[in-house]
Amino acid sequence: MKFERKDILGIKELSVDEINFILETAESFLEVSTRKIKKVPTLRGKTIINLFYEASTRTRTSFEIAGKRLSADTINISSSTSSVVKGETLIDTARNLEAMNPDVIVIRHSASGAPHLLATLVKQSIINAGDGAHEHPTQALLDMMTIKEHKGKIAGLKVAIIGDIEHSRVARSNIYGLSKMGANVVLAGPATMMPRNIEQMGVKVFNKIEGAIEDADVIMMLRIQLERQKQSIFPSLREYSQHYCLNRNNIKMAKKDVIVMHPGPINRGVEISPDIADDPSFSVILDQVNKGVAVRMALLYLLTGGSE
Amino acid sequence: MPNNKNVKTVMDKDGIERCLTRIAYEILEKNKGMENLVLVGIRTGGVYLAQRLQKKMSDIECSKIPLGILDITLYRDDISASNKKPRLGETKINFSLDDKIVILVDDVLFTGRTIRAAMDALIDFGRPKMIQLAVLIDRGHRELPIRADFVGKNLPSSLWEAVRVDLVEKNGVDEVVIEEET
Amino acid sequence: MKMLLTGARIIDPAQNIDSRLDIFLENGKIAKLGENLSKSLKLKDSEKTTKIIDLAGMILVPGLIDMHTHLREPGYEYKETIASGSAAAVAGGFTSIACMPNTNPVNDNRSITEFIIRKAAEAALVNVYPVGAISTDSAGLKLTEFWDLKEAGIVALSDDGQPVMSAALMRRAMEYASSLKLPVISHCEDTNLSADGLMNEGYYSTILGLRGIPNAAEEVMIARDILIAEFTGTPVHIAHVSTAGSIRLIRDAKKRGLKVTAETAPHYFTLTDEALQSYDTNFKINPPLRSKQDVVAIKEGLADGTIDVIACDHAPHGRTDKEVEFEYAANGISGLETSLGLSLNLLSNKIINWPELITKMSLNPARILNLPKGTLETGADADITVIDPQVKWTVDVQAFRSRGKNSPFNGRKMQGKAILTIVGGEIKYDGR
Numbered sequence: 001m002k003f004e005r006k007d008i009l010g011i012k013e014l015s016v017d018e019i020n021f022i023l024e025t026a027e028s029f030l031e032v033s034t035r036k037i038k039k040v041p042t043l044r045g046k047t048i049i050n051l052f053y054e055a056s057t058r059t060r061t062s063f064e065i066a067g068k069r070l071s072a073d074t075i076n077i078s079s080s081t082s083s084v085v086k087g088e089t090l091i092d093t094a095r096n097l098e099a100m101n102p103d104v105i106v107i108r109h110s111a112s113g114a115p116h117l118l119a120t121l122v123k124q125s126i127i128n129a130g131d132g133a134h135e136h137p138t139q140a141l142l143d144m145m146t147i148k149e150h151k152g153k154i155a156g157l158k159v160a161i162i163g164d165i166e167h168s169r170v171a172r173s174n175i176y177g178l179s180k181m182g183a184n185v186v187l188a189g190p191a192t193m194m195p196r197n198i199e200q201m202g203v204k205v206f207n208k209i210e211g212a213i214e215d216a217d218v219i220m221m222l223r224i225q226l227e228r229q230k231q232s233i234f235p236s237l238r239e240y241s242q243h244y245c246l247n248r249n250n251i252k253m254a255k256k257d258v259i260v261m262h263p264g265p266i267n268r269g270v271e272i273s274p275d276i277a278d279d280p281s282f283s284v285i286l287d288q289v290n291k292g293v294a295v296r297m298a299l300l301y302l303l304t305g306g307s308e
Numbered sequence: 309m310p311n312n313k314n315v316k317t318v319m320d321k322d323g324i325e326r327c328l329t330r331i332a333y334e335i336l337e338k339n340k341g342m343e344n345l346v347l348v349g350i351r352t353g354g355v356y357l358a359q360r361l362q363k364k365m366s367d368i369e370c371s372k373i374p375l376g377i378l379d380i381t382l383y384r385d386d387i388s389a390s391n392k393k394p395r396l397g398e399t400k401i402n403f404s405l406d407d408k409i410v411i412l413v414d415d416v417l418f419t420g421r422t423i424r425a426a427m428d429a430l431i432d433f434g435r436p437k438m439i440q441l442a443v444l445i446d447r448g449h450r451e452l453p454i455r456a457d458f459v460g461k462n463l464p465s466s467l468w469e470a471v472r473v474d475l476v477e478k479n480g481v482d483e484v485v486i487e488e489e490t
Numbered sequence: 491m492k493m494l495l496t497g498a499r500i501i502d503p504a505q506n507i508d509s510r511l512d513i514f515l516e517n518g519k520i521a522k523l524g525e526n527l528s529k530s531l532k533l534k535d536s537e538k539t540t541k542i543i544d545l546a547g548m549i550l551v552p553g554l555i556d557m558h559t560h561l562r563e564p565g566y567e568y569k570e571t572i573a574s575g576s577a578a579a580v581a582g583g584f585t586s587i588a589c590m591p592n593t594n595p596v597n598d599n600r601s602i603t604e605f606i607i608r609k610a611a612e613a614a615l616v617n618v619y620p621v622g623a624i625s626t627d628s629a630g631l632k633l634t635e636f637w638d639l640k641e642a643g644i645v646a647l648s649d650d651g652q653p654v655m656s657a658a659l660m661r662r663a664m665e666y667a668s669s670l671k672l673p674v675i676s677h678c679e680d681t682n683l684s685a686d687g688l689m690n691e692g693y694y695s696t697i698l699g700l701r702g703i704p705n706a707a708e709e710v711m712i713a714r715d716i717l718i719a720e721f722t723g724t725p726v727h728i729a730h731v732s733t734a735g736s737i738r739l740i741r742d743a744k745k746r747g748l749k750v751t752a753e754t755a756p757h758y759f760t761l762t763d764e765a766l767q768s769y770d771t772n773f774k775i776n777p778p779l780r781s782k783q784d785v786v787a788i789k790e791g792l793a794d795g796t797i798d799v800i801a802c803d804h805a806p807h808g809r810t811d812k813e814v815e816f817e818y819a820a821n822g823i824s825g826l827e828t829s830l831g832l833s834l835n836l837l838s839n840k841i842i843n844w845p846e847l848i849t850k851m852s853l854n855p856a857r858i859l860n861l862p863k864g865t866l867e868t869g870a871d872a873d874i875t876v877i878d879p880q881v882k883w884t885v886d887v888q889a890f891r892s893r894g895k896n897s898p899f900n901g902r903k904m905q906g907k908a909i910l911t912i913v914g915g916e917i918k919y920d921g922r
Contacts, residue, residue: 003393012697021395028379028396037432040382070382091813111815112699113769132817134699169699196702197693301382302393 003302007119007126010135011176019177023145026291026298032069033293043072046304047102051093052078052129053109058264058289059129059138063106066296072103072304090114091121098122103304107131125303127296133167138299139263140173142291144181146284147218149291150259155182160212160254162244163222163271164193164233170263171222175201188212189222189244192233209244216254220261221246221271237270247273251282259284318463319484324444324475327460328357331442332364334458339409342369344437346408348376350426351397353415356477357444361413376401378412383425405434411458415473417443420454445484447471491541491915492516494527498545498876502552503849504865513550515872518915523866543910545876551848552866553585553873553913555855558650558675558729558753558801559826561587561618564605565594570806570893572606575826576615578804578892580919582826583908585873586617586863587804588855591628592651598623598634603642615918617873619645619859621675624663628652633663640670645859648675650729653711655681661718668724673858675727678711678736679777688817690763690778698766700816703778709735716743716750725749727858730803732758732777734787741796751858752791753799756832757823759788759841761898771812771819772898775805789841798854800847802829806894824894828885830877831904838905876910883907 003021011019032040048067052060060076067074090109097105104125107115112132119126130136147154159178165171165187178185179202187198188206199205206212213219224240234240246260260272260282268274277283319327339345342365349358355377362375379397412426427439442458447465463486465471470487474480493515500511500523512527513520524530528542556579562570570578572589579587589606591597597606603620610618622644626632628651636647647667654660654676667674684707689695691702712728716739719726728740731754743750763779773779791797805822812819833851836842842850852875856864863873885902887895911919 025393025396028398031399032382035433039432041428042382089810089814109815111817113816116769117815132699133701172697172699195696196691198696200693201697301396 005303007115008137008299008303009115009119009126009128011137011140011173011180012135014137014177014180016180019141019144019181022141022295022298022302023148025302026141026145026294029294029297029301030291032297033290039069039071041071042301043067043070043304046072046104048072048074048104048106048300049097049102050074050076050129051097051105051107052076053107053114054079054130056108056130059108062289062292063129063296066293066300069293070297070300072300075102090117094118094121098124104300127299127303130169132169133172134169135173136169136263137173138292138296139170140177142288142295143174143220143261143263144177145291145295146261146288147259149287150284151217154178157183157217158186158215159183159218159220160186160188160216161220161222162188162209162212162246164224164228165189165198165222166193166195167225167228168222174220175203179203186212186216190234190240209246209250210253213246213250214253216258218259218261219246219251219254223263223265224267224271226267241270245269245271245273246276248275251276258282261285261288263288314488316486316488317483318486319461321482324460324482324484327444328360329364331458331460332361332368335361335411335440335442336365336368338440338457342371342373344407344409345411346374346376346403346405347411347413348378348401348430350412350414350422351377351379352478353473353475354413356475357415358413361411361442374403376403378426378429380422380425380429383429385421385425399429401433405430405436407435407437409438409440410436411440411442413442415444416471417441417446417454417456417459418449418471420450420452423454424452444473445471491518492539493912493915494531494540494542495545495550495874495876496528496542498548498550500550500866501844501848502866503845503853504552505867507866508845513866513874515874515912515915518872520866520868520870520872522868547878547880548909549844549877549879551875551877552852552864553911554583554830554851554875554908555586555861555863556584556801556804556826556829557588557646557799557855557859558755559587559589559804560592560806560822561589561606562593562806563609564602568808568893569811572609572618573613574891574893575804575806576610576613576618578824578826578890579616580911580913581891581908581921582828583830583875583877583911584616584826585875585911585913586619586861587826588619588621588645588859590621590648590650591623596623596628597621597644598626598628600635600638600642603639603644607643616913617863619643619861621646621648621650623647624649624654624674625659630655630659633659633666636666636670636672640672644672645861646673646675646727648677648729650675650677653677653679653681657714657718660715661722664718664724664726665722668722671860673725673727673860675729676711676715677729678708678715680707680710683707683710687778688774689766690780692763692781694763694766698769700766703776705733705735705780705784708733708777709739712736712739716740716748719743719750720746720748725751728752730755730758730777730801731788731791731797732780732784734784737787737791737796741791741794744796751798751854752796753801754788754792754797755801755803756825756829757898759785759792759836760832765898769816770898771814771816772823772896772900774816774819774821775803775823776821789836792836792850793841798850799858800829800833800850801855802826804892806892807896808893809895812896822896823898824887824890824892824896826892827890828897828899828904830908831883831885831906832899834879834906872912872915874910874912875908876912877906878909879906881905881907881909
C-alpha cells in the first residue's frame with residue numbers, strides 16, 4: 001500500500017489498512033531501539049519541530065527521541081519559552097515556523113482542533129500529539145501495537161476503558177482505532193465523566209467498573225485529573241478510588257491473561273492500585289512507552305519526504 | 309509483460325547451485341575455516357543466498373555459522389528525497405559483530421549503493437574485523453568504489469537491461485534472467 | 491419625490507393583501523395602493539416628477555425589519571460600524587434594524603443611545619432602532635434608567651450576549667419595562683449550565699472533544715422567564731430560540747395566553763452541529779447550532795406560529811476574532827446579507843407561505859417593538875422591499891457590505907434576493 005497522508009490529525013480519518021501499515025512499519029523500528037547504536041541515518045538533514053502548548057514530558061520526549069534516532073534535527077518549542085506568552089497567535093507562530101522550512105511539525109495543544117487549524121495553514125506535515133479532549137493518535141497507535149504484541153491480534157478482543165472518558169483524548173482515539181480493528185470496546189466511569197451520546201461511537205457504556213472489566217482481555221485505565229474535583233465532576237478522590245480503582249480484587253473478573261494499560265502519568269492508588277501497576281503479569285505500562293518511540297519513528301519516516 | 313520485454317535466461321538452477329558451492333569453498337579457503345565468520349544477507353534476495361551458503365558451509369565444516377538478516381532501507385541515500393516510502397523489512401542480527409569477519413551476501417552487485425548502505429548499517433551494529441562481499445551476479449556499472457570478494461558470475465549488461473535473480477524461496481524457480489526493454 | 495411601482499405581486503399581511511397591484515409613494519409615505527394606478531393618477535402630466543419602476547415578476551413587501559443585530563459601534567469598529575452595518579442591512583433587504591446594546595461602552599445610558607441614533611442618521615440608509623441594556627454594563631446587577639433611555643430613543647431592553655442570571659432582577663426589569671411599554675428581549679442561557687461550552691452538547695461535541703452547551707441551558711431560562719411573565723402579567727420576547735424543548739415551552743405558554751413572543755435565526759433552521767466537524771470557527775455561535783431533531787422542531791415552530799419572528803442575530807467579527815483555535819474564537823455569524831436568502835428556503839420547502847414569511851420578517855417585529863412599520867397601509871412610511879424570487883446567486887463574503895466576513899454560508903447557492911430597498915420613499919439599495 002502507499003501511504004500518502006500529509007498529516008496525522010486523528011485515528012478517525014485512518015483506514016484499517018493505514019493503521020496496519022503504520023503498525024508494521026513501527027515493528028521494524030522497534031529493533032533499532034535495541035541496537036548498541038540506536039540511530040539510523042534515514043532522516044538526516046530533516047527538521048522536526050515539537051510545538052508543545054501544553055506541558056508534557058512523556059510524549060515530547062518520545063517524539064524527540066524518535067526524531068533523533070532517525071537522525072533528524074529536532075527542536076522543541078514549549079509554551080513557556082515561546083512567543084505564546086507574548087500573545088502571538090497560533091496562525092502567526094505557524095507562518096513563522098513555516099518560513100523556517102521544517103519538514104514536520106508535531107503539535108500538542110489544549111484546544112481541540114488546533115492541529116487541524118495548523119494543517120490548513122502550513123504546507124508541512126502535522127502530527128497531532130494530543131489536542132484538547134479530541135484525539136491523541138500516536139498514543140492509540142502505540143496502544144494498539146502493545147495489544148497486538150501481547151495478544152497477537154486486536155479483532156475479537158474485549159477492551160475496557162475506565163475513567164474520565166469525557167476529558168480523554170486517549171479514549172477517543174482508542175475507541176476509533178480499536179473499533180476499526182475489530183475489538184469490542186466497553187467503557188466505564190461515573191455518569192459525569194461519560195460524554196453525551198458516546199454510545200453512537202459503537203461502544204457499550206457501564207456505570208460500574210465490574211460490568212466493563214468482566215472477561216476483558218485488555219483494561220485501559222485513564223488518568224483522573226485531580227482538578228476535575230473542583231468542578232464537581234466527582235465528589236472526592238476517596239469515593240472515586242473506592243469504586244473505580246483497578247485492584248487485586250476486581251481484576252479477577254477479567255480474563256486470566258488480561259493486560260493492564262495506562263497512558264500515564266499514573267495516580268497510584270486513585271485509578272490503579274500500585275501492586276497492579278507494578279505487577280509484570282498484568283501491567284504492560286512500560287511496554288507502551290517503549291512502543292511509543294517506535295510508532296513515532298514510523299510516522300516521522302512515513303510523513304517525511306519530497307512533497308512533489 | 310508478455311510482449312514488450314525480451315527475457316533471456318543466463319543461469320539456470322544448476323548454474324546457481326554450482327556458483328554457490330564454489331563461493332562457499334572460496335570463503336572457507338580465503339578465511340581458513342569458519343572461525344570468527346558470520347553471514348549477513350541483505351533483504352530479500354541476499355537472505356536466501358546467505359541461507360544456502362550457510363547450509364553448504366556447515367555441511368563442509370560440520371558446524372553452523374551464524375546468519376543475520378539486514379534491511380538497508382533506513383540507510384538508503386535516496387530515502388529522504390522520496391515521498392513514497394518503501395515498506396520496511398525486519399533486521400535481525402542476534403549476535404555481536406565485534407571482531408567478526410562478516411560475509412555480506414547479496415544477489416546482484418550493480419551501482420554499489422546498496423552495499424554502501426549495508427556497510428554503514430553493519431558498522432552501526434558493531435566493529436567487525438573485516439567485511440567481505442559475496443554476490444551471485446556482478447553486472448558492472450559501479451557508481452561507488454566497491455568490489456566483491458566472491459562473485460558467482462560476471463555478467464556484463466547494458467544500463468537499459470534489468471538483471472533479475474529468481475529464487476525458489478521467493479519466486480518458486482531458480483534462475484537468473486536478463487530483461488531487455490524492446 | 492414621487493414614485494410609482496408597477497406590476498409586482500404585493501404582499502401585505504397587515505391588510506391581508508396578496509395580489510398584483512401598483513403602489514404610489516409620495517413625500518416618503520405610501521400614498522396609494524391599487525390596480526392600474528398609472529391611469530387613475532393621470533401621470534402623463536407629471537411623468538417628469540414621478541419615477542416609474544416596472545416590477546413585473548417581482549414580490550413587493552413592507553420593508554423587512556431585523557430586530558436582532560449587532561452593529562459593534564461604539565467600541566468595535568473593526569468588526570462593524572453603524573454605517574457598514576446599515577449598508578449591509580439595505581443590501582439584505584432590510585429597511586429597519588434594531589441593534590443590541592453590547593457595544594463598548596454598553597448602551598446603558600442616554601449618551602450612547604443618542605450617539606447611535608446620530609451615527610445612523612449620518613449613514614442615512616436604514617432605520618436604526620437601538621436596544622438599551624437591562625442592567626448597567628449588562629452586568630446583571632443594577633437596572634439602567636429605562637425611562638431616560640426610552641426618551642433617548644430605545645425601542646426595547648435586553649442584555650443580549652449575556653443572560654440576566656438573577657431571576658429577581660429579570661422580574662423587576664419586566665415589570666418596570668412593561669409600565670413604559672418597552673419590550674424586554676431575553677437572551678436565554680443559564681451560564682452555570684452552558685459553563686465554558688463551545689458547541690451543542692451531543693454526539694458531535696463528544697467526538698470533537700469540544701465542551702458542550704446542553705439544550706437545557708437555554709430551556710431552563712425560557713421556562714423561568716415564562717413563569718415570571720405569567721406571574722407579573724408582562725410580555726417577554728425570547729431571542730434566538732434554538733432547541734426543540736424551547737419550542738415546546740413557548741408553544742405551551744402561548745396556548746395558555748401568555749404574552750410571550752419568540753424569534754429564531756436562519757442558521758437555526760438551516761444548519762446542524764454536524765457542520766462543526768472541520769472546526770471551522772465560522773460555525774461557532776451562541777446559542778450553538780443544534781441537532782437535526784432541534785432543526786425539525788424549529789421549522790415546526792415557524793410553521794405553527796410559535797416562532798413569531800425571524801431575526802438574523804447579525805454578529806460581525808474581524809478576522810482576528812475568528813482565525814484562531816476554535817476554543818478562543820468569537821461567537822457569531824455575519825447574517826444581514828444572507829438572512830432573506832436562507833429564509834426563502836422555508837417557502838420552497840413548504841414550511842411557511844409568503845404572507846407568513848413577511849409577517850415574521852416585517853409585521854411581527856414591528857408589532858413587538860411598537861414601530862409604526864411593517865405595513866403598506868396608506869399613510870405609512872414608504873419602507874418597501876422588492877424581492878426577485880427567481881434570481882440565482884452565490885454567497886461571497888468578500889462582496890459583503892458588512893465588515894464582518896464571518897459567514898458559514900460563503901459559497902452557498904441561493905435563490906431569491908432583495909433587489910430594491912426603499913426607505914422613507916428613497917431607494918437605498920438597487921441591486922437590479
